[in-house]
Amino acid sequence: MTTQESEAPVTGQPVGGTLRGVGVSAWFGARKVLEGVDIDMRAGVVTALIGPSGCGKSTFLRILNRMHELVPIATLGGSVLLDGDDIYGTALPITEVRRRIGMVFQKPNPFPAMTIGDNVMAGLRLTGRKTANREQLIEESLRRAGLWNEVRNRLGAPAGGLSGGQQQRLCIARSLAVRPDVLLMDEPCSALDPTSTRRIEETILELKDQLTIVIVTHNMQQAQRVSEHCAFFLAAEDEPGRVVEQGETEHIFGSPEDPRTADYVNGRFG
Amino acid sequence: MAATRALGPAPSKTPDKPTDAAGQAPRRRPRAWRWADIAEFAGSAASALLLTWLIFDRFLPFRIQGVAFFVAWYALTLPIYWLVVRDGHGPVAARDRLASVLVTTGAAVALSPIFLVVGYVTYRGWSVIDFGFLAETMELTGPLSGADDGGLLHSLIGTLEQLGIATLIAVPLGVLTAVYLSEISGPLARPTRLVADAMTALPSIVAGLFVYSIVVIRTGWGFSGFAGSLALTILMLPTVTIAAEQVLRVVPGSLREAALALGSPYWRSVLLVVLPTARAGLATAVILGMARVVGETAPVLLTVGGTNILNVNPFSDYQDNIPLFVFNQIRSSKESFVDRAWGGALLLLALVLVLFVLARLAGGAGPGRRSRRKKGAAK
Numbered sequence: 347m348t349t350q351e352s353e354a355p356v357t358g359q360p361v362g363g364t365l366r367g368v369g370v371s372a373w374f375g376a377r378k379v380l381e382g383v384d385i386d387m388r389a390g391v392v393t394a395l396i397g398p399s400g401c402g403k404s405t406f407l408r409i410l411n412r413m414h415e416l417v418p419i420a421t422l423g424g425s426v427l428l429d430g431d432d433i434y435g436t437a438l439p440i441t442e443v444r445r446r447i448g449m450v451f452q453k454p455n456p457f458p459a460m461t462i463g464d465n466v467m468a469g470l471r472l473t474g475r476k477t478a479n480r481e482q483l484i485e486e487s488l489r490r491a492g493l494w495n496e497v498r499n500r501l502g503a504p505a506g507g508l509s510g511g512q513q514q515r516l517c518i519a520r521s522l523a524v525r526p527d528v529l530l531m532d533e534p535c536s537a538l539d540p541t542s543t544r545r546i547e548e549t550i551l552e553l554k555d556q557l558t559i560v561i562v563t564h565n566m567q568q569a570q571r572v573s574e575h576c577a578f579f580l581a582a583e584d585e586p587g588r589v590v591e592q593g594e595t596e597h598i599f600g601s602p603e604d605p606r607t608a609d610y611v612n613g614r615f616g
Numbered sequence: 617m618a619a620t621r622a623l624g625p626a627p628s629k630t631p632d633k634p635t636d637a638a639g640q641a642p643r644r645r646p647r648a649w650r651w652a653d654i655a656e657f658a659g660s661a662a663s664a665l666l667l668t669w670l671i672f673d674r675f676l677p678f679r680i681q682g683v684a685f686f687v688a689w690y691a692l693t694l695p696i697y698w699l700v701v702r703d704g705h706g707p708v709a710a711r712d713r714l715a716s717v718l719v720t721t722g723a724a725v726a727l728s729p730i731f732l733v734v735g736y737v738t739y740r741g742w743s744v745i746d747f748g749f750l751a752e753t754m755e756l757t758g759p760l761s762g763a764d765d766g767g768l769l770h771s772l773i774g775t776l777e778q779l780g781i782a783t784l785i786a787v788p789l790g791v792l793t794a795v796y797l798s799e800i801s802g803p804l805a806r807p808t809r810l811v812a813d814a815m816t817a818l819p820s821i822v823a824g825l826f827v828y829s830i831v832v833i834r835t836g837w838g839f840s841g842f843a844g845s846l847a848l849t850i851l852m853l854p855t856v857t858i859a860a861e862q863v864l865r866v867v868p869g870s871l872r873e874a875a876l877a878l879g880s881p882y883w884r885s886v887l888l889v890v891l892p893t894a895r896a897g898l899a900t901a902v903i904l905g906m907a908r909v910v911g912e913t914a915p916v917l918l919t920v921g922g923t924n925i926l927n928v929n930p931f932s933d934y935q936d937n938i939p940l941f942v943f944n945q946i947r948s949s950k951e952s953f954v955d956r957a958w959g960g961a962l963l964l965l966a967l968v969l970v971l972f973v974l975a976r977l978a979g980g981a982g983p984g985r986r987s988r989r990k991k992g993a994a995k
Contacts, residue, residue: 411877444878444880446879451870451874455868455873457871458871458893459892459893459895468889469878469880472875472884520878
């Protein structure tokens with residue numbers, strides 16, 4: 347099944363965009379939650395953000411596609427460059443930033459008022475674009491998300507009838523349908539059972555040649571399995587979160603330089 | 617008492633009697649009422665009834681009848697029942713049962729006016745309603761005609777037109793206001809919500825007076841169905857707004873985020889995700905607003921005018937509607953007119969019932985159903 351689905355048409359696809367956080371800090375009101383984060387997320391590479399709860403990983407991820415500012419009291423410092431352009435600058439409209447940098451959330455959130463097929467096409471409707479071949483795009487997106495074989499006969503059924511893991515892959519397909527350069531995943535498997543988690547991880551590995559992926563995860567094994575680059579976030583008490591160490595995933599898990607990283611990846615705290 | 621509980625045999629009476637061929641032990645229902653429980657209450661009520669009869673018909677030197685008899689019966693039942701249960705099950709169970717009886721009584725007393733009103737209106741109005749009642753007007757009906765002569769076609773047409781126009785104005789305004797309150801929540805949201813809340817308590821005659829003085833008198837337009845629609849709109853708007861806002865609020869924020877994360881402009885995410893997700897609830901809000909105003913009498917009295925003649929044009933001249941029809945007929949001294957008023961009241965109740973059934977149906981519709989219908993229409 348895996349080989350069959352990796353045959354999805356990829357010709358002419360961009361291999362993804364380069365995303366670079368430069369000195370990113372973040373505040374909620376007066377509370378500083380993130381300080382001076384520099385991370386390079388290279389094209390076609392899976393970057394994992396790990397660290398204990400409350401260390402600012404998710405906040406950093408939401409800064410990467412301008413979801414952070416949906417919280418009224420949220421502010422930020424530094425800049426995020428997508429292929430060299432500041433996504434908070436005037437060159438890129440906010441809707442274009444979010445279209446090029448897609449996001450999959452912690453809890454599956456398909457649109458309940460739409461069918462499975464409509465959910466895949468939702469991104470195009472929402473960005474006001476037309477497609478010449480609706481069926482083809484639905485099939486391609488669902489194949490890329492590894493869901494096509496399970497739902498091919500019920501594209502007209504409500505999306506709420508799918509299982510949690512299927513819903514999450516539907517959300518991935520929905521994000522892929524607008525052809526993003528980068529896909530951000532905020533703990534995409536934390537609400538799923540082990541089997542669904544494995545399917546999502548397979549999907550990630552199939553997608554990584556086609557676009558840049560940044561994944562936040564609490565699961566050490568998952569970070570080791572899917573990512574090539576890894577950044578370890580940590581927040582001391584009453585202090586904002588910082589990146590303690592980053593580098594090749596093998597290096598972070600095999601021979602970390604910082605003792606705190608070693609403690610965390612070996613499960614001694616967090 | 618407590619009709620929701622299934623009647624079952626006492627568990628202690630047949631503890632080991634097999635109920636099926638497999639020889640399994642019978643299912644025990646610890647919460648089921650036993651016949652003994654019912655007998656305890658029935659016996660208490662019966663003894664209280666006899667005691668009340670004894671007091672009222674034999675001991676008292678004068679006769680008290682009617683409500684006082686039932687009140688005394690009820691008041692005597694409570695202590696007798698308490699004593700009976702305490703004797704059999706102990707004081708804790710007795711207090712528990714007594715509380716159950718009091719709460720059930722409260723619920724029954726609160727519900728009874730609804731059934732009395734609906735029942736009496738049906739009883740009085742049923743004989744009047746026939747096809748002619750719906751298809752004729754009062755234009756040629758004199759005071760000597762019977763109740764089966766004449767009808768309220770002119771009022772029915774007026775009600776439907778006025779309600780329709782009011783809905784057409786109030787629903788877009790109300791839903792837009794709700795979107796402002798829940799999605800944009802700008803600086804005006806708090807005062808707007810306050811005003812909308814206060815306006816639900818606006819006395820309906822004030823809305824009528826307002827439209828009367830501004831539209832009917834000031835512009836020289838005179839009485840018309842449209843003026844009535846405006847008065848109804850004023851009453852409908854806050855109901856629709858508040859109900860719609862509450863519905864929009866329960867749309868999960870994660871859906872908005874999902875839409876925005878796809879690169880959607882905010883207005884598209886509201887239009888294509890938030891509103892369709894809340895579609896069923898919004899339909900309920902609209903119908904609740906309609907049900908709120910369909911029976912209003914005071915505002916239409918001052919704006920629509922009232923007439924016995926069929927006038928299908930809501931924009932000029934006097935119209936009628938069903939509450940006004942009831943109001944005008946019931947004031948007559950002629951029995952046939954009063955009967956017709958009850959017929960109109962029954963029709964009004966039926967209309968409200970239809971609206972509520974529609975609201976329930978709209979509230980239960982899911983996305984799959986809609987898509988099937990869409991597909992069918994496409995073919």
